[in-house]
Structure formats: structure tokens, C-alpha cells
Amino acid sequence: MACVLIVKTGDAYPEVVDQYGDFETLFEKQLSTALPAHLEVQVWDAQRNPTPPALDTLAGILITGSHSMVSDAEPWSEALKPWLQGALANDMPMLGVCYGHQLMAAAFGGVSDYHPAGRESGTHTVRLTLAGRQDPLFSQLPESFAAHLSHAQSVMQAPHGCTVLAHNSHDAHQALRYGPRQWSVQFHPEFSVPVMRAYIERQRAILRDQGENPASLSAKVTDASDAASLLTRFLAFV
Template sequence: MACVLIVKTGDAYPEIVDQHGDFETLFENQLNAALPAHLNVQVWDARRNPTAPALDTLAGILITGSHSMVSDAEPWSEALKPWLQEALANDTPMLGVCYGHQLMAAAFGGVSDYHPAGRESGTHTVRLTQAGQRDPLFSQLPESFAAHLSHAQSVMQTPRDCTVLAHNSHDAHQALRYGSRQWSVQFHPEFSVPVMRAYIERQRAALRDQGENPESLSAEVTEAPEAASLLQRFLAFV
């Protein structure tokens, strides 16, 4: 049976894990609703197990978010870069999310770092570029759609040969494509409304410090079905 690998790069906050599951569980909940019989999902915690799975055993790769920062260049994170480069060279289907988005961009020649405008949290509108409207993964989405976001760092400089698929007023690089079947997104397709609100609650002080209103952000959290659909749509390319 072919394996779709979730590369775990971090843990959600304890109260989120207790109530909703950790990052990999949020991914699994979305994937299992559309998982074909010939695929199974496995999890590799790249922080705790330094031995990367052999790429020829994998049908696809998903990379989770993390509370780590790509620019800190932690050894486990840096060790992922050549593995991701090999996966791209092998045309292994990939989808990176948040930290995974920033890590893929850094691995392929871009720069990920703190966003000068600060943190982006809550449910916000993301807009497809013209390339995004033609992209095989994104083309079935509306030109503008809601997405859950929680990040302090962003892809500040894209790799030379990638394509920008989506953007918004905060972040010029909300979604990128690197090869024929390799994508990454800054937003969280795996988040639910309760998870998004729990993140805003955790970030209340930081959001206030940068002039945001956490109460308003929490009240404006809505369902984001189009963004969520990307995880299941990704399985069609595996």
C-alpha cells in the first residue's frame, strides 16, 4: 500500500491537542474523508527521529506547521532541506503548510523570515493570481476565498523558479508552486473554527501589542471550506 507521509515539524498548544488533536491529527481528519483505498497515512516526527524515510517508499508528502521559526535554522529543520530538494528532483508530490511553506521556500533557494508588518492571525481573504486560476490544484477554487492564518514569519523572497499562486493584503506569497506537483501554502487548510479561535486566544497579548483587536478577530472567524478542500484535492496528484 502506498504511503502519504505527514512530516510533523511541531506541536499545537496543549489545550488544542487535548480538545482537537495535534497538527498531524488535524491533517488526518481532513485526509481520511477522501483517502483512496490504495493509500495510507503515516506520520514522521522530523524533530525526534533524524532518519528520513526513503523517498521511493512515499506516494506524497505533507509538511505541518510549527511554533519553531525557519530562520532559527534548527539542526533538525536544516537537515530536512536536502531531503526536500531530492523530493522535488524526484517529482514527489508535496504540500507544505505554514512552517512547511516557509521551509520549502528556504530549501529551494528563497528566504523565510519575520514579516515586517508583524503577525497575521484569524480568518482572512486570500486571492488567486492569474497563475493560481490556471493551476491544476487551485483552479477549482474561487478567485477569492477565506483561509485560517496564524504566522509571524513569511516567505519574504521566493525561489527563482517558483510560481506565486495566491496572495493577500498582508502577504504576497500565500501559495506557491515549485514543480509540477509541489505546492505550499501559508494558510492552514487543516484548521477548524474552534482551532483558529484557540490560536487567537493564545496570541491575545501579541496581537494587542501590534494594534490588533483579538475580540474582533475571534468574532470574524468563519468556516473556510475552499481552503480546507486543498488537502483532499492534493490526494488526486498522489
């Protein structure tokens, strides 16, 4: 049976894990609704297990978010870069999310760092570029769609040769494509409405400090099923 690997790059907040599951569980819940019989999902915790699976044993790779920062260049994170470069060179289907998005961009020659405008949290509108409207993974999405976001760092400089698929007023690189079957997104397609609200609640003080209204952000959290559909649609490319 072919394996789709979830690369776990961190843990969600404890209260989120207790109520809804950790990052990999959120991915698994979404994928289970459309997982073909010939595919199975496995999890590799990259922070705790330094030995990556051999690429030739995998059919596809999904990379989770993390509360770590790519620019901190932690050894476990830096060790992932050549592995990801090998995956890209072998045309391995990949989809990176949040930290995974920033890590893929950094691994392929871009720059990920703190966003000068601060943190983006909540449900926000993301817009497809012309390339995004023509992309095989993104083309079935509406031109503008709601997405759950929680990040302090962003892809500040996209790798040379990659394609920008989506953006919004906060972030010029909400979605990128690096090769025929290699994508990454800044937003969280695995988040549900309750998980997004739990993240805003945990970040209440930080958001207030940067001049935002956490109660208003929480009230505006809405369904983001279009963004969520990317996870199951990705399986068609595996």
C-alpha cells in the same frame, strides 16, 4: 499500499492538542474524508526522529506547521532541506503548510523570515493570481476565498523559478508552486473554526501589542472550507 507521509515539524498548543488533536491529527481528520483505498497515511516526527524515510517508499509528502521559526535554522529543520530537494528532483508530490511552506521555499532557494508587519492571525481573504486560477490544484477554488492564518514569519523572497499562486494584503506569497506537483501554502487548510479561535485566544497579548483587536478577530473567524479542500484535492496528484 502506497504511503502519504505527514512530516510533523512541531506541536500545537497543549489546549489545542487536548481538545482537537495535534497538527498531524488535524491533517488526518481532513484527509480521511477522501482517502482512496490504495493510500495510507503515516506520520514522521522530524523534530524527534532525525532519520527521514527513504523517498522511494513514499507516494506523497505533507509538511505541517510548527511554532519553530525557519530562520532559526535549527539542526533538525536544516537537515530536512536536502531531503526536500531530493523529493523535488524526483517529482514527489508535496504540499507544505505554514512552517512547511516557509521551509520548502527556503530549501529551494528563497528566504523565509519575520514579516515586518508582524503576525497575521485569524480568518482572512486570500486571492488567486492568474497563475493560481490556471493551476491544476488551485483552479477549482474561487478567485477569493477565506483561509485560517497564524504566522509571524513569511516567505519574504520566493525561490527563483517558482510560481506565485495566491496572495493577500499582508503576504505576497500565500501559495507557491515549485514544480508540476509541488505546492506550499501559508494558511492552514487543516484548521477548523474552533482551532482558529483557540489560536487567537492564545495569542491575545501578542495581537494586542501589535495594535489588533483579538475579540474582533475571533468574531470574524468563519468557515474556510474552500481552503480546507486543498488537502483532499492534493490526494488526486499522489
